[in-house]
Amino acid sequence: MFNCVRKVKIEDLGYSEFFDSKRETLELTGYSIARVIAEYKEAYRVKNANGEFLAKITGKQMFDAVKREDYPAVGDWVVITELDNKRAIIRKIMPRKTILKKKYSNKQDIQVIATNIDTAFVIESVDRDYNLNRFERYFVLADEGKIKPVIMLNKIDLISETELKLRIDQIKNRFNNVDIIPTSTITEHGLKELVNYIEKGKTYCFLGSSGVGKSSLINKLLRKNEIKTKEISNSSGRGKHTTTAREMYFLENGGIVIDNPGTREVGIADASVGIVNVFNEISYLSKECKFSDCTHTIEPGCAILRAIKDKKLDENKYQNYIKLKKEAEFYNMNELEKKEKDRKFGRFVKKALKQINEFKS
Numbered sequence: 001m002f003n004c005v006r007k008v009k010i011e012d013l014g015y016s017e018f019f020d021s022k023r024e025t026l027e028l029t030g031y032s033i034a035r036v037i038a039e040y041k042e043a044y045r046v047k048n049a050n051g052e053f054l055a056k057i058t059g060k061q062m063f064d065a066v067k068r069e070d071y072p073a074v075g076d077w078v079v080i081t082e083l084d085n086k087r088a089i090i091r092k093i094m095p096r097k098t099i100l101k102k103k104y105s106n107k108q109d110i111q112v113i114a115t116n117i118d119t120a121f122v123i124e125s126v127d128r129d130y131n132l133n134r135f136e137r138y139f140v141l142a143d144e145g146k147i148k149p150v151i152m153l154n155k156i157d158l159i160s161e162t163e164l165k166l167r168i169d170q171i172k173n174r175f176n177n178v179d180i181i182p183t184s185t186i187t188e189h190g191l192k193e194l195v196n197y198i199e200k201g202k203t204y205c206f207l208g209s210s211g212v213g214k215s216s217l218i219n220k221l222l223r224k225n226e227i228k229t230k231e232i233s234n235s236s237g238r239g240k241h242t243t244t245a246r247e248m249y250f251l252e253n254g255g256i257v258i259d260n261p262g263t264r265e266v267g268i269a270d271a272s273v274g275i276v277n278v279f280n281e282i283s284y285l286s287k288e289c290k291f292s293d294c295t296h297t298i299e300p301g302c303a304i305l306r307a308i309k310d311k312k313l314d315e316n317k318y319q320n321y322i323k324l325k326k327e328a329e330f331y332n333m334n335e336l337e338k339k340e341k342d343r344k345f346g347r348f349v350k351k352a353l354k355q356i357n358e359f360k361s
């Protein structure tokens with residue numbers, strides 16, 4: 001029988017002008033490159049036009065690595081040496097276009113979720129109590145990594161239309177300018193819209209807590225049950241992860257999607273730019289505060305506190321802003337800086353008291 005297998009081109013794997021120009025600048029055009037499509041313990045699966053390889057990094061690379069970002073992650077383009085048609089050595093990570101990373105809870109360690117992603121689908125299941133603060137956390141991480149976030153509300157078969165409308169309004173009230181795609185893998189509602197959203201050669205990352213339906217949605221997009229999902233009878237059992245490895249899949253329409261294990265906590269690391277951008281209305285308001293170093297907590301003449309009082313700014317949003325800012329600041333601080341911050345705060349109080357006294361007299 002004649003077996004016709006279409007040859008894969010690297011463009012089908014998401015290779016673009018950006019990586020090509022980097023490859024040229026770094027004089028790597030003569031070397032074999034591949035995309036990391038799965039990450040295992042101490043090994044990676046990489047793919048290029050020649051096929052798929054199980055790949056490891058060199059001892060030198062491991063020795064030189066100082067932080068998590070120095071290791072390959074799913075989505076990376078890497079320079080490889082093909083050992084045979086199944087195994088390869090990763091020599092170098094090509095410069096990244098985007099990176100999505102988070103902090104582990106209670107630890108300083110960074111986790112790279114994926115790289116070179118265009119859009120992050122932040123998925124919540126409508127049958128659960130979800131809060132808008134979590135969306136905001138994801139938005140900060142996405143903004144910091146130069147990635148566009150999109151909200152996906154899954155399992156809409158479990159609620160009424162009125163209830164869904166309420167949820168959507170609630171989200172729109174808190175966030176302007178974010179796309180929302182309501183879906184159900186049972187009724188297939190919204191799946192067409194999702195497929196249309198996905199563009200050829202672009203990479204999409206599926207994020208969200210365990211059990212929201214990330215793998216089920218990707219299976220629908222793949223039109224086969226390629227990924228193992230939670231048993232229906234087991235669907236109420238929370239906390240147990242069905243997907244354990246990050247993995248990339250290629251859709252018929254040319255889109256590239258990455259499935260992730262459910263993220264329990266979304267810790268913020270060094271994301272100060274992301275915070276400023278996501279909370280831009282707060283950053284904008286703060287320019288009108290009386291004191292240029294206003295902490296927006298107790299100061300007189302604080303434009304933010306006034307906006308909350310006048311119901312022009314959502315108090316929950318403001319509180320989440322303060323929380324995320326503290327998390328980011330704490331991440332960046334070392335012992336010396338903590339002391340410096342104390343000193344600055346002391347100076348600030350002294351100055352504020354002086355100004356208040358001047359105002360009184």
Ligand SMILES: Nc1nc2c(ncn2[C@@H]2O[C@H](COP(=O)(O)OP(=O)(O)OP(=O)(O)O)[C@@H](O)[C@H]2O)c(=O)[nH]1
Pocket residue numbers: 154155156157158183184185186187208209210211212213214215216217228229230231232233234235240241242243244260261262263
């Ligand atoms: N009612 C309903 N159930 C769904 C829908 N989508 C997924 N499920 C069910 O939800 C459960 C969890 O789905 P998964 O796809 O395994 O969830 P996941 O987000 O991949 O979970 P992890 O891999 O653990 O992170 C399964 O029992 C699915 O059948 C939906 O649209 N409606």
Ligand SMILES: [Mg+2]
Pocket residue numbers: 214215216228229242243259260261262
């Ligand atoms: Mg899964």
Ligand SMILES: [Zn+2]
Pocket residue numbers: 286289290294295296297299301302303304305
């Ligand atoms: Zn203020």
